[in-house]
Amino acid sequence: MRYLFFFLLLILFSCSQTPQKNYIEYIDPLIGTGPATTLAAKQHPGDHVSNGQTIPAVTAPFGMTQWTPQVYNTEEKCLAPYYQGRTVAQGFRGTHWLSGSCTQDYGSFTVCPSRFTNNFRFLPFQRYTMFLFKTENATPAYMSFLFPELNVMTEITGTKRCGFFRFSWLEEKQPAVIIDVNSDTNEGYIKIDLEKNEIYGYNPVNRIYQGQGEPAGISGYFVARFDKEFVKYGTIGNFNREENATEVHNIQNVGAYVTFAVPDNAPVKMKVGTSFTSIENARKNLDAEIPHWDFETTKQELENTWNEKLGSIDVETEDEGELTKFYTSMYHSLFHPRLYSDVNGDYPAFAQDYKIENASDFDYYGDFSNWDIFRAQMPLLSLIAPKEYNDMVKSLVIQAEQGNWLPIFPMWNNYTSAMIGDHSTSILTDAAMKGFDFDLEKAYKYMRKNAFETPENVDEYIDGKGRRALPSYLEFGYIPLEDEVEDAFHKQEQVSRTLEYAYNDWCVAQMAKKLDKTDDFLELSARALNYTNVFDESKGWMNGRFGDGTFVEDFDPTKEHSFITEGTSKQYSWFVPHDVEGLMALMGGEEQFSSKLNDLIDKKEYWHGNEPSHQIPFYFNYTGQWDKTQKTVKNILRTEYGLEPGGLSGNDDAGQMSAWYIFGAMGFYPTCPGSNEYQLSSPIFEKITLNLDKEYYPGGKFVISGKEAGLQTIFSKVKLNGKENSTSFSHSDIQKGGKLEFLK
The missing domain is CATH 2.70.98.10 (Beta-galactosidase; Chain A, domain 5)
Incomplete structure (x- = not known):
């Protein structure tokens, strides 16, 4: 009783x-709280990244x-x-x-x-x-x-x-x-x-x-x-x-x-x-x-x-399992960054000892897992939570101003360089290109500082300010293996750092162009090609390189190496989101690029459980294989996301893994944040309506439809507002509102 x-x-x-419409009834908070049971987890057993950690x-x-x-x-x-x-x-x-x-x-x-x-x-x-x-x-x-x-x-x-x-x-x-x-x-x-x-x-x-x-x-x-x-x-x-x-x-x-x-x-x-x-x-x-x-x-x-x-994304389907995956993914994507300011606007000053500041016109946010979230989670927030997203971007600029350096991976309201790259630059560039309202000149000041300067005070550098190994990167155009990057949590990983800095330089270049800083734009655009300096033509992949210009001889692209971050060279070599055509040329042209890409997927060497691979499935579009993009993305949606506690294929990383699912299920993905371009796969739902905030999206609604859409459906063409479209479209198309229609 x-x-x-x-x-x-x-x-x-x-x-x-x-x-x-009670969307929260489709959320299962237990997804991601147990050891992963997906394909990627089985390929990488025992690693902590195989747990969802939600x-x-x-x-x-x-x-x-x-x-x-x-x-x-x-x-x-x-x-x-x-x-x-x-x-x-x-x-x-x-x-x-x-x-x-x-x-x-x-x-x-x-x-x-x-x-x-x-x-x-x-x-x-x-x-x-x-x-x-x-x-x-x-x-x-x-x-x-x-x-x-x-x-x-x-x-x-x-x-x-x-x-x-x-x-x-x-x-x-x-x-x-x-x-x-x-x-x-x-x-x-x-x-x-x-x-x-x-x-x-x-x-x-x-x-x-x-x-x-x-x-x-x-x-x-x-x-x-x-x-x-x-x-x-x-x-x-x-x-x-x-x-x-x-x-x-x-x-x-x-x-x-x-x-x-x-x-x-x-x-x-x-x-x-x-x-x-x-x-x-x-x-x-x-x-x-x-x-x-x-x-x-x-x-x-x-x-x-x-x-x-x-309800900012309304999905119409009879498949309650996919509704649960979709809205649980939205739930996970809406945890972070974290609100830090009080109702009266008080918040702790960034990287300072119990000093209090006040924000009268915006909410201050912290805990930016930038290496993860710049890829899809922050771009998703720009669509479904634009007011909060705009305040998050302002918060990054405030952090830079208060600490005098743009933070790399700001956590517990402090500097860390926990991961690699400099992806606050990506987030700020993406927001600027989309037209969000923040101080671009102030943001650029600190973006540029990160790209060109290293703290003179060694204690500041050790404390996490500035790009790791920037002097080597500027001297050689890559980070040589002799620089072991001691003052970082992730040490070495020189090739991955080089690739990410090249993309970061491209991002800063886009901001320079927007602000008419021509000299910076030209210099940074040239630096954005530094990824070519770690491509080993004899091996056909990105490889560790010494200061004398020679590459590592004992090299297997399918094995982990100290110069690659959390993966293999075969997985990381594709991280050139800003210049896929250039990467294609480097690999020997479209045919060779396509062969390598198909080989990675067909041999199941793609690893969805960690972020560096997340843009790869959409690269088939660059070789005219949109059908392979669709098949690959939908296979990942089917095999790497489940309805059980083990239903995430790796750490959700502040919502990045979940945000990938949302974009994949809708049928498009921001492969290069800062470019304002989305690459298409195709939707798994017959109708998806983005109910957008008119303050940021004057069109109000953007509808995605596909008759008989599902996890097995492959479409042959797409129309944007009634006109046949290529396999990409622009963020401005979403801002104006309209309809993206997939046809068999």
């Missing part, structure tokens, strides 16, 4: 009026903090808070995990409902408790969990910066709530405020990559407010608890607990405000976003927010 009561409660709490999170799009069950209480690198398959949990985390990544969580804290009994289990490792996750009604706006042993149900909803919990105990025996500060470095602070019925605190953030272990100059702040008075209370630290204590800091296992009297099984509600600037601003965020105690209203508002955002 107890469990029947709880599940009747679940049904009751879950019933609410929904919009006419979390089932309640959050608003780009939310400051996500809310997810916790099965590990560490903020250790590459360990997500949750993995499907674990049947026990320690509570629910307010997390800043980079979804689908192998970085670290930071500034997090954990909430756990419990019972204050004689064997009160107050430490995370003591609290492992079997939990039931009602997955069939789990959405980004609401999740519910039952701890049968404790007879307590937890329901979660939230807002951009806040969480809202509803705890229901079946029995009145000393219900309690525990809050942990999740510091791996024995830092943090927590306080119980009896007058305000609050628990508040902070978790200081420490850096990894550049500045390993050093303070990041920010903390994760929280204020948890309850609707019931505290009966008993105490603090936790050094594996002990102290009754009637209200404050503790900077020791191991910092935490606090409170108990309640709940007659008639009344639920206890807890609202949590979060911030990266202060406890007071966490409280202001809470007061502004959840000023009431109406859980159902907050839940409905968050559902509406998600349905509005997801």
Whole structure:
């Protein structure tokens, strides 16, 4: 009877009026939370990149903090808070995990409902408790969990910066709530405020990559407010608890607990405000976003927010499996970059020690996984979330201005050069070419600085400012193998760096051209051809090259080498998105290019589980083999994306893997961000409508249609607004609105 009561409660709490089209019902938050079971994962077993690394999170799009069950209480690198398959949990985390990544969580804290009994289990490792996750009604706006042993149900909803919990105990025996500060470095602070019925605190953030272990100059702040008075209370630290204590800091296992009297099984509600600037601003965020105690209203508002955002792409199909893949991919693509500013505009100044700035006319964002997201996830956001995207671009420029260098891979509001390349330049160029509103001159100043200068202060360089190995690149036109790139997290990888810098130079050249900086345009355009300097004609692939001009002799293009990033030369040699025709000539012409491309695909050496390969399937268009592009893309959609927890073929990397699916399913892809050009495959749905924001897209709607479209359908021609079209089209065509029609 107890469990029947709880599940009747679940049904009751879950019933609410929904919009006419309820897109969130197609989201499965568990996809990507388990070891990958796709083709790419089988080809690369045991590698961490074969895990999706996503979390089932309640959050608003780009939310400051996500809310997810916790099965590990560490903020250790590459360990997500949750993995499907674990049947026990320690509570629910307010997390800043980079979804689908192998970085670290930071500034997090954990909430756990419990019972204050004689064997009160107050430490995370003591609290492992079997939990039931009602997955069939789990959405980004609401999740519910039952701890049968404790007879307590937890329901979660939230807002951009806040969480809202509803705890229901079946029995009145000393219900309690525990809050942990999740510091791996024995830092943090927590306080119980009896007058305000609050628990508040902070978790200081420490850096990894550049500045390993050093303070990041920010903390994760929280204020948890309850609707019931505290009966008993105490603090936790050094594996002990102290009754009637209200404050503790900077020791191991910092935490606090409170108990309640709940007659008639009344639920206890807890609202949590979060911030990266202060406890007071966490409280202001809470007061502004959840000023009431109406859980159902907050839940409905968050559902509406998600349905509005997801409805920016309306898909018509009878295949519910593909609808689930599509809208789950949109969910994953809308996690990052992360909102960092408070409701009053305050945000932590970039790469500075707890200094606060204020943005009055835009929201400030952080956590840009640029090496991943420049390819498809950011271009997707330019379509489906243009207001937020524009603010993200402004945020990158602000970061450059405050730190005096354009960041490479900005995380936890600091410089890192965690990956390779200089892809803030790609994101800024793509936004500028699309006509988004930000200070182009200021952006160009820092883009150019990254392209031409290295910090004079070696400490600044070590700290992550500037392109890695730029002096060698400028001297040789490539990065020779003698330069082992010691001051980087990814060391060596000289050939991959050379290829990416050539593309980055092309991007900066496009901005120079737009701003009439002719000399820079000419010089950077010449540098954009530096990819040719690491092409080994005798081997037919990109190869490691020494300073004397000779290439590596002991070379196998199908094997991993230290001069290639996360892959093989046969996979990375195709990364010349800005000059595919030039690459074709380098490889010996169209016939040889086509032969190599077909060989890569036919021998199953293409690796979808990692980003460097993502543009390759669309290269068949350059050799007149649009049918092969369609077959290849649709095969990837079919074999590399599934409906199970293992349904992502590699790290989702802040939504890049998922964004690839969305573009692939719609039938076009931005192979070269900054060019304003999309290469066509073909849609898997009969009708797709992009419902675009008219402030940024005057045409309002862009419709993609294809009779009998599906995962097996190959089309022979395409029409744009009634006129026969080639196998590419322009972003301006989307801006004007219209119809892209695929025909057999």
